[in-house]
Amino acid sequence: xxxxxxxxxxxxxxxxxxxxxxxxxxxxxxxxxxxxxxxxxxxxxxxxxxxxxxxxxxxxxxxxxxxxxxxxxxxxxxxxxxxxxxxxxxxxxxxxxxxxxxxxxxxxxxxxxxxxxxxxxxxxxxxxxxxxxxxxxxxxxxxxxxxxxxxxxxxxxxxxxxxxxxxxxxxxxxxxxxxxxxxxxxxxxxxxxxxxxxxxxxxxxxxxxxxx
Numbered sequence: 001x002x003x004x005x006x007x008x009x010x011x012x013x014x015x016x017x018x019x020x021x022x023x024x025x026x027x028x029x030x031x032x033x034x035x036x037x038x039x040x041x042x043x044x045x046x047x048x049x050x051x052x053x054x055x056x057x058x059x060x061x062x063x064x065x066x067x068x069x070x071x072x073x074x075x076x077x078x079x080x081x082x083x084x085x086x087x088x089x090x091x092x093x094x095x096x097x098x099x100x101x102x103x104x105x106x107x108x109x110x111x112x113x114x115x116x117x118x119x120x121x122x123x124x125x126x127x128x129x130x131x132x133x134x135x136x137x138x139x140x141x142x143x144x145x146x147x148x149x150x151x152x153x154x155x156x157x158x159x160x161x162x163x164x165x166x167x168x169x170x171x172x173x174x175x176x177x178x179x180x181x182x183x184x185x186x187x188x189x190x191x192x193x194x195x196x197x198x199x200x201x202x203x204x205x206x207x208x209x210x211x212x
Contacts, residue, residue: 004036004051006181006182006206007195009202010049010141010174010175010181012066012174013038013053013060013174013204014089014175016066017063017089018066018086018167019082019170020167021164021167021171022078022082022085024163025164026154028160030167033059035163035166036122037192037206038167039122039128039170041119041174042166042170042173043114050177050181057206058206066082067199070082071188072192075077075210085148088147092139092142092179093172093175095144096138096139097151097179106134113130116130116167125159125162128159128166131162131165132161132166135166136165139169146168147167148164168206
């Protein structure tokens with residue numbers, strides 16, 4: 001798989017995490033399969049390739065659709081805050097990249113979270129709470145914080161707050177992968193057409209056909 005395709009997939013992972021944050025914050029719910037796919041990506045320590053991080057490119061279809069829409073138009077009625085979350089995630093990931101001790105701590109704690117997920121399952125609230133705790137203890141130590149906007153009744157519920165932090169964490173994971181693959185924020189400005197074309201090719205390949 002070409003580097004552009006891998007970059008597009010990891011970028012879709014960032015957008016998918018961001019849109020899940022927005023949905024959770026505003027509606028209090030999000031598709032379970034997308035939440036567990038994000039958790040799965042966080043717990044892959046030594047993946048064979050980019051697709052293996054997510055358990056298959058088809059798991060990123062919502063993120064591919066969202067990234068195509070927001071890169072093309074920079075707005076979408078369902079995702080008014082998602083692009084801001086994407087840019088914030090990319091910024092925070094760059095800050096984290098310079099902190100090797102924090103990165104090592106995250107790796108160590110994610111290893112334990114992986115064992116926990118094997119016991120409880122990827123979608124269990126204990127797993128979300130653990131991942132949210134790792135996010136708060138590490139990325140929460142930075143002066144820059146990602147400001148999540150939504151319905152205060154949802155944001156104040158511990159279960160939803162944990163899911164939101166876990167999705168931000170998954171976004172950071174995808175941003176790290178994107179960075180490792182050579183992805184840079186400047187590409188979102190000057191190479192958008194190439195990214196969009198690659199995303200469209202992936203959608204054509206992995207979206208279910210009407211004939212299926």
